[in-house]
Amino acid sequence: MIPVEAFIFDMDGTMIDSMPWHAKAWVEFTRRRGMAIDVPDLMARTTGRTGTECIRELLQREVEQAEADALTREKEDIYRELFGPSFAEVAGFRTFAAHASVQGYKLAVGTAGDIHNVAFAMARLSMEPEPLTIVRGDEGLPGKPQPAIFLEAARRIGVAPERCVVFEDAPFGIEAARRAGMHAVAVCSTHSAQELAGPHVLAAVRDYNELMNTDFLERIHVAIA
Structure with a gap:
């Protein structure tokens, strides 16, 4: 495992x-x-x-x-x-991220968004704690489905790709996680579970409340064993 x-x-x-x-x-x-x-x-x-x-x-x-x-x-x-x-998080995101941090998981962001969109989002989310790193799409890396953004996030936080789980809502992102050698969770806010399927996808949920209701943080090691 x-x-x-x-x-x-x-x-x-x-x-x-x-x-x-x-x-x-x-x-x-x-x-x-x-x-x-x-x-x-x-x-x-x-x-x-x-x-x-x-x-x-x-x-x-x-x-x-x-x-x-x-x-x-x-x-x-x-x-x-x-x-x-009308700014809104995907339901339960901040609570899930805070719980994950308390349990010792390192948190990072890998987005194709630029510096202005990242600042816009992070100021409104007011995450506690903040992610350890944010890799953006305006840093010269190719966008998804290329894996570069996720691999750079893993590099910056010092974690091997196979020890990372990506959370994604789009097919290109799910594919980028696969190419990076990472597992993934499909967040079905804009696409169906079928559109976000893959052998590396551990779960497909509508939002983080649903994910927490499945005891994901407690069961994740079983899921990838």
């Missing part, structure tokens, strides 16, 4: 209930440019990817970094403006 030492959380849709507001932001962002988009298709192609990757996927062309940065800032400004008044 390999003991679990750390939990790595994706942010959007996993820690915070933000994905509907990202979709609304894309609608407004493209409306301003007279673009017609298939929002579900765009979300499926971009969720878990970095801002630059999202812009290139949207425009379907190579985009210089300065242009990508400017467009990303505009879209994320819209997102924060829309989500701010």
Whole structure:
């Protein structure tokens, strides 16, 4: 049995209930440019990817970094403006994270979000204790499904990948965890359990209240034995 030492959380849709507001932001962002988009298709192609990757996927062309940065800032400004008044965590997240920390698990965040979205979320969550590290999508690493963000989070907290469990709400993130050699928990806030399935997925839940009701923290070592 390999003991679990750390939990790595994706942010959007996993820690915070933000994905509907990202979709609304894309609608407004493209409306301003007279673009017609298939929002579900765009979300499926971009969720878990970095801002630059999202812009290139949207425009379907190579985009210089300065242009990508400017467009990303505009879209994320819209997102924060829309989500701010209705900000909410995924139910039970802070309680679960606090319990996990008390039981000795190291906590980290691995997100494709940028520095502004991370600051926005963390200021409103007021986690106690705070994660040991936060790896962001604007640090030069490739977005999910590449495993780089999760592997860097594990490296920073000094835990081997096989001793980490990733919490994710999106197929690209679940696949990134697999490629990183990590187990995963599927948080079904925006996708079904079937869409987030995999041999490395220990549980699929709607939120952290459901996870705690299954005594996950007490049973996790049994689950990966």
